[in-house]
Amino acid sequence: MGARISRATLLRWAPFLVLIALVVFFTILNPSFFSLRNAARIALAATPALMVAIGVTFILIMGSIDLSMEGAVSVTAVLFATVFLQLGGTLASWAWIALPAAVLAGAVFGMLNGWLHVKLQIPSFMASLAFGFVGTGLALMMTGGDRIRVEDELFRGLLTFRFAGFPLMVWLAFGFVLIAWFIQTRTTIGRNLYAVGGGEELAHASGLNTRRVRVIGFTLAGAFYALGALMAVARIGIAETATGNNFMFISITSAVVGGVALWGGIGGVWNAVVGVLIVNVINNGMVVIGLPDYLQDGVLGLMVILAVVLSTDRRLVSFVK
Amino acid sequence: MMDFQRIKPHLPWLTLVVLTAFVGIANPTFLAPSNLLMLAGDIVPLFIMALGLTFAIYIGGIDLSAQSMANLVTVIASIYLASMGAFVAVLCVLAGFLFGTLSGVITTKLKVPSFISTLAIGGVAFSLAQWLSGQKALFMDASQRDASFGWMIGRTGIIPNELFLAAALLLLCLFIERRTVLGRALKAVGAGELAAAASGLNVARYKILAFALSGALAAIAGLLFSVKLSGGAPTIANGFLLPAIVAVLVGGTPLTGGVGGVLNTVIGTLIVAVIRASMLYFEIDATRQQMVFGLVLIAAIALTIDRSKLRVVK
Amino acid sequence: MxxxxxxxxxxxxxxxxxxxxxxxxxxxxxxxxxxxxxxxxxxxxxxxxxxxxxxxxxxxxxxxxxxxxxxxxxxxxxxxxxxxxxxxxxxxxxxxxxxxxxxxxxxxxxxxxxxxxxxxxxxxxxxxxxxxxxxxxxxxxxxxxxxxxxxxxxxxxxxxxxxxxxxxxxxxxxxxxxxxxxxxxxxxxxxxxxxxxxxxxxxxxxxxxxxxxxxxxxxxxxxxxxxxxxxxxxxxxxxxGRSVDKEYYREPRQKPYDPSRVLVEMDRVRFPGRAAEVSLKLHAGEVLCLVGTEGSGREAVLRTIFGMRTPLAGRVSIKGREVTRFSPRNAVEQGVGYVPRERKIEGIVAGMSVYENMTLSQMRRYSGAGVLRTGEEKALARDWIKKLSIKAHSEFADCGNLSGGNQQKVVLSKWRSGGSDIMLLDHPTRGLDIGAKEDVYDMIRDMSDDGVGVVLVADTLEEAIGLSHTILVLKDGVIQQKFDGAPGAKPTLFDLLHYMI
Incomplete structure (x- = not known):
């Protein structure tokens, strides 16, 4: 590497540098922050949000936004738990089918969401917001407001079984990150998402069926929301209407902090990973250094602003909304 | 098709009338004036918050801090009512205005998208509310409340007093939108930010003011809310944000900016209220209401938004 | 085939x-x-x-x-x-x-x-x-x-x-x-x-x-x-379609400008990303044409005068006063008006009416304590609709629905009605039909008669030659040559091209 680092390279790595700076910062304040145990704790807390953030990253790349993830997570979590218990309640039986079924359900949910947005010509912000209500509503309808406990030892093994200090679900999530990265870089649909985000009209003029790309993008996002739901259920052992709560803002914030642009075409899976880690490191670090819990939301907010300021190339932005 | 183009601008209120008639036919008691007025009175806090959000959305942004702002104000009002009396209202509105200004400055000067900046400022407001309240619910002294703000929540004849407050704020906002330099500038910024800048307008200042107005109105919503409940807590207004955004959008102020306005928000809020109320009249099971709400909402949005200004639907 | x-x-x-x-x-x-x-x-x-x-x-x-x-x-x-x-x-x-x-x-x-x-x-x-x-x-x-x-x-x-x-x-x-x-x-x-x-x-x-x-x-x-x-x-x-362009570009109406009144002066101004310095003067009643290829620095000059860009070095003075803070707002207050090339993006606000567009740059003049006097605004709009024969059904017409020529007239009347006496015109005739172009040429001559200084980036070289008192040829941010464009002694196309490329 040359002595001078170009501005572009610096910006590309800015979110990662922010992450490292945060780790160093918290380690100085409390050395116990930098330990395998704590790293596992951060990774575990980050896993469900990571899946959701990757899902929404696909949408942000297109220059759209998706606010339906809370509904999607709730409905797929509840659906999974219901089917799982109906079919025997343990992975050792046919109930394992509930896992792929939940992912499929998430994909269908996302597809309907994208289809509404494209067919009815409703901007994705509104379509997905309303469709998110439908998802939460469906979950409420299925549970009647009750919690469903999933206590199968094998399934909870995602949480309890550890390899090299990290729970199994963290490793699994890493595998899905690689799959998402593969989709983003190596498949036609992955590349077409960038074409739509970089210049939808140009892409259309080149003969790309941009509506189809949009619907597939939302379908993909839905599948990842479902993965997030499965991880969330595995983590707490409960599926309920509230399983999806708080995923919306945290996942979009994470993606943006990691360097995914809200106006499309910029960023990708690894940005989402870094962003989710930044947010979770801040969250965890505040606890480790003993910051009073009532201050944590405010400090998180300020740090997020700082991270976004440091990691976006504002020369490219003519005006910000 | 020609005729459809003509009725398009009227679709939001037509949707409202059709929905109201629909519920009324199913259950005529719904249309009783006292019932409708009570219904309207109940949604005033939501309406005021939506009114503020209209300004943020009108310039093509969003204000996700409105709910936290209202939460914070319920705490402020509950704590300082005893010492300040009615003047606590000034403190509340000022707090909202300042937090909104802060969001605006972060958005325009630091170029952080408003989606993120307002969310972050909302976090700050939430922390402040938790700190001030000691993380517990607070209560107002009933006699002090009635002495200072009793006029807000009583009734005049069959009309709930909240409606007078709502009407006054609506007129004020309508005046700002239609008759002031600020309103004109916000319209220009929403519809054509670059042209506004090339006409020598101080775009950043007007955008900041839009967020400040949004914050101030969210604060008023919070104040009314705490008066109604005679207390405050850092999470008491949770669940208001999304319905308020929905009210603005359904009314026909899309996120692209420059279109719609505060009158649209009146209609949007009423549509949301009628959809909510209709659940009772159609005796929809509580566990299904949320889903039905979502479905009707999609239909309402599909009907009411004006797509002519959208080049590509993102 | x-x-x-x-x-x-x-x-x-x-x-x-x-x-x-x-x-x-x-x-x-x-x-x-x-x-x-x-x-x-x-x-x-x-x-x-x-x-x-x-x-x-x-x-x-x-x-x-x-x-x-x-x-x-x-x-x-x-x-x-x-x-x-x-x-x-x-x-x-x-x-x-x-x-x-x-x-x-x-x-x-x-x-x-x-x-x-x-x-x-x-x-x-x-x-x-x-x-x-x-x-x-x-x-x-x-x-x-x-x-x-x-x-x-x-x-x-x-x-x-x-x-x-x-x-x-x-x-x-x-x-x-x-x-x-x-x-x-x-x-x-x-x-x-x-x-x-x-x-x-x-x-x-x-x-x-x-x-x-x-x-x-x-x-x-x-x-x-x-x-x-x-x-x-x-x-x-x-x-x-005409043998001589003299009439087309309103050459007979070209009068000498007043060299004693300097409206804009750029003194050794350096732009970001350029090594060269630019110096120029704009006088009252002068049409100063900037000629060059895309990226030659014409736009940088316009945008600097309008305050949208801050130069790295050098002095810019407007009416004898040095500009210290570069912003469009300050420029507008000094009487600068800007007709941008991207008419639909920077010129007019589609979705706003004719009268709202016309007063956008001068709302202070039509308001008291922040409250607009819309009656006066509409009267102004009616006045200018008549003056420039703008084809709009009324002052309430949506500017986005007007034809290009009429949109351009709205932009011009926005500045002229506000008394701007330094006009920056970037491709003012782009995309207009012949009749609308001739209207614009007439307006430029009217402005000169009123003592307005015009900086013009023309759509074609012929237009530049026909309209201007002075032509500056730019290349890579450097002023290559200055031509005097008095009627009857105008430079030819080849004179200009020689210095452009």
């Missing part, structure tokens, strides 16, 4: 193409020239399928064809290299070249990037461009992007049976001379593979490259010239 017969196209209020006959033979380079608004772009859009003609016939090798969209035209071998860059900046070169055609490289859902890169290299070799197909398009130079676009169109060769026709729309506008030479050499070589239609404002280049030139005016083909059979001036005469 590609032929249009008596093609007609009408838009509401405009007869854009009147029975146009047009033909491209195999391996030919056909030039297409005409003023803005003559119908060139409409004709091009018909050729590549973006517009469907109202009458007439299109045929390829004598077989009648009909294109419902550009895609169908592409499938028949008609490719377009756009003037505005049509490559998606965040994609790699190879992704852009094969956008929408990825299927040929996909095995089991995975893009074979090696195969795609190899295929892209084959395409790039056709245009002699040696770059890594994996490069992100945004990192390429303008010239490289132009070639990539050409390579993208040439992929049609493999996809389409029969001959190719490639439209080049103003391909040289962002290129320097060497790059132009390179492109022309390439086009000549490629005539073995395709025919070309070459559209450009640069008459000399059209003459150099084309085998035949179609001259358009008012929606008609007024002449077809073969190589070497005519000269630039004769063609220009046909384009404008």
């Amino acid at each position: 590609y032929q249009l017969k008596a093609v007609d196209k009408k838009f509401p209020g405009v007869h854009a193409l009147k029975a146009v006959d047009f033909e491209v033979k195999r391996g030919e380079v056909v030039g297409l020239v005409g003023e803005n608004g003559a119908g060139k772009s409409t004709l091009m859009k018909v050729i590549y399928g973006a517009y469907q003609p109202d009458g007439g016939e299109i045929s390829i090798d004598g077989r009648a064809v009909h294109f419902a969209n550009p895609r169908q035209a592409m499938e028949q071998g008609i490719g377009m290299v756009f003037q505005e860059q049509s490559l998606i900046p965040n994609l790699t070169v190879m992704e852009n070249v094969f956008l929408g055609q990825e299927a040929q490289f996909v095995r089991f859902g995975v893009i074979n990037r090696r195969a795609m890169a190899a295929a892209t290299r084959r395409q790039l070799a056709k245009v002699k461009l040696d770059i890594d197909p994996g490069m992100v398009t945004a990192d390429l130079s303008f010239a490289q992007r132009q070639l990539v676009e050409l390579a993208k169109v040439l992929t049609l060769e493999e996809r389409v049976e029969g001959d190719l026709v490639i439209l080049l729309d103003e391909p040289t506008s962002v290129l320097n001379r060497e790059e132009v030479e390179l492109l022309f050499g390439l086009v000549r070589e490629l005539t073995s593979r395709a025919s070309f239609i070459f559209v450009s404002h640069r008459m000399d280049e059209v003459m150099e490259l084309s085998d035949r030139i179609y001259v358009m005016k008012d929606g008609q083909v007024v002449d077809v010239v073969t190589r070497g059979a005519s000269d630039v001036e004769a063609i220009q005469k046909k384009m404008v």
Whole structure:
């Protein structure tokens, strides 16, 4: 590497540098922050949000936004738990089918969401917001407001079984990150998402069926929301209407902090990973250094602003909304 | 098709009338004036918050801090009512205005998208509310409340007093939108930010003011809310944000900016209220209401938004 | 082999193409020239399928064809290299070249990037461009992007049976001379593979490259010239349709300016990204024309005077007062008005009415304590609608729905009604029809009579020569030459071109 680092390279790595700076910062304040145990704790807390953030990253790349993830997570979590218990309640039986079924359900949910947005010509912000209500509503309808406990030892093994200090679900999530990265870089649909985000009209003029790309993008996002739901259920052992709560803002914030642009075409899976880690490191670090819990939301907010300021190339932005 | 183009601008209120008639036919008691007025009175806090959000959305942004702002104000009002009396209202509105200004400055000067900046400022407001309240619910002294703000929540004849407050704020906002330099500038910024800048307008200042107005109105919503409940807590207004955004959008102020306005928000809020109320009249099971709400909402949005200004639907 | 017969196209209020006959033979380079608004772009859009003609016939090798969209035209071998860059900046070169055609490289859902890169290299070799197909398009130079676009169109060769026709729309506008030479050499070589239609404002280049030139005016083909059979001036005469441009550019109305009153002075001003310094003076009643190619620094001068850019060094004074804080707001207060090139983006606010647009820059004048006096605003708008005969049903008309000429009049009246006496006009006649252009010329002369100083970046060189008192030729941010443009002693096109490139 040359002595001078170009501005572009610096910006590309800015979110990662922010992450490292945060780790160093918290380690100085409390050395116990930098330990395998704590790293596992951060990774575990980050896993469900990571899946959701990757899902929404696909949408942000297109220059759209998706606010339906809370509904999607709730409905797929509840659906999974219901089917799982109906079919025997343990992975050792046919109930394992509930896992792929939940992912499929998430994909269908996302597809309907994208289809509404494209067919009815409703901007994705509104379509997905309303469709998110439908998802939460469906979950409420299925549970009647009750919690469903999933206590199968094998399934909870995602949480309890550890390899090299990290729970199994963290490793699994890493595998899905690689799959998402593969989709983003190596498949036609992955590349077409960038074409739509970089210049939808140009892409259309080149003969790309941009509506189809949009619907597939939302379908993909839905599948990842479902993965997030499965991880969330595995983590707490409960599926309920509230399983999806708080995923919306945290996942979009994470993606943006990691360097995914809200106006499309910029960023990708690894940005989402870094962003989710930044947010979770801040969250965890505040606890480790003993910051009073009532201050944590405010400090998180300020740090997020700082991270976004440091990691976006504002020369490219003519005006910000 | 020609005729459809003509009725398009009227679709939001037509949707409202059709929905109201629909519920009324199913259950005529719904249309009783006292019932409708009570219904309207109940949604005033939501309406005021939506009114503020209209300004943020009108310039093509969003204000996700409105709910936290209202939460914070319920705490402020509950704590300082005893010492300040009615003047606590000034403190509340000022707090909202300042937090909104802060969001605006972060958005325009630091170029952080408003989606993120307002969310972050909302976090700050939430922390402040938790700190001030000691993380517990607070209560107002009933006699002090009635002495200072009793006029807000009583009734005049069959009309709930909240409606007078709502009407006054609506007129004020309508005046700002239609008759002031600020309103004109916000319209220009929403519809054509670059042209506004090339006409020598101080775009950043007007955008900041839009967020400040949004914050101030969210604060008023919070104040009314705490008066109604005679207390405050850092999470008491949770669940208001999304319905308020929905009210603005359904009314026909899309996120692209420059279109719609505060009158649209009146209609949007009423549509949301009628959809909510209709659940009772159609005796929809509580566990299904949320889903039905979502479905009707999609239909309402599909009907009411004006797509002519959208080049590509993102 | 590609032929249009008596093609007609009408838009509401405009007869854009009147029975146009047009033909491209195999391996030919056909030039297409005409003023803005003559119908060139409409004709091009018909050729590549973006517009469907109202009458007439299109045929390829004598077989009648009909294109419902550009895609169908592409499938028949008609490719377009756009003037505005049509490559998606965040994609790699190879992704852009094969956008929408990825299927040929996909095995089991995975893009074979090696195969795609190899295929892209084959395409790039056709245009002699040696770059890594994996490069992100945004990192390429303008010239490289132009070639990539050409390579993208040439992929049609493999996809389409029969001959190719490639439209080049103003391909040289962002290129320097060497790059132009390179492109022309390439086009000549490629005539073995395709025919070309070459559209450009640069008459000399059209003459150099084309085998035949179609001259358009008012929606008609007024002449077809073969190589070497005519000269630039004769063609220009046909384009404008008048023997002398004196009357057209209102030359008789040009009066000497007042050299004692300096409105704007730039003293050794240096712009970001440029090494050179620019000094100039604008006087009351003067029309100062900045001439140069795209990227020569004309826009930087305008935007600096208007306060949208802050110079790195040097002094800018407006009416004798040095500018310390550069912002459009300060400039407007000093009496500067700006008519931007992107009329629809920076000029008017679509969705706002005529009167709202007119007072946008001067709301302070029409308000007290922040409250607008709309009665006065509307009166002002009615006044100027009459004064400039703006075609709008009333002052309430949505500016977005007006024609280009009337939008431009609204922009001009916005500044003139506010008393701006320094006007910056960036391509004020772009996209206007002949009548509307003449209105703009009249307005420029009116402004001079009122003692307004005008900085003009003209749409064509002829326009610059015809309108100006003074011409500054810029190249790479440096003022190359100053010409005096008094009536009867105006410089010629070639005088200017000599210093431009």
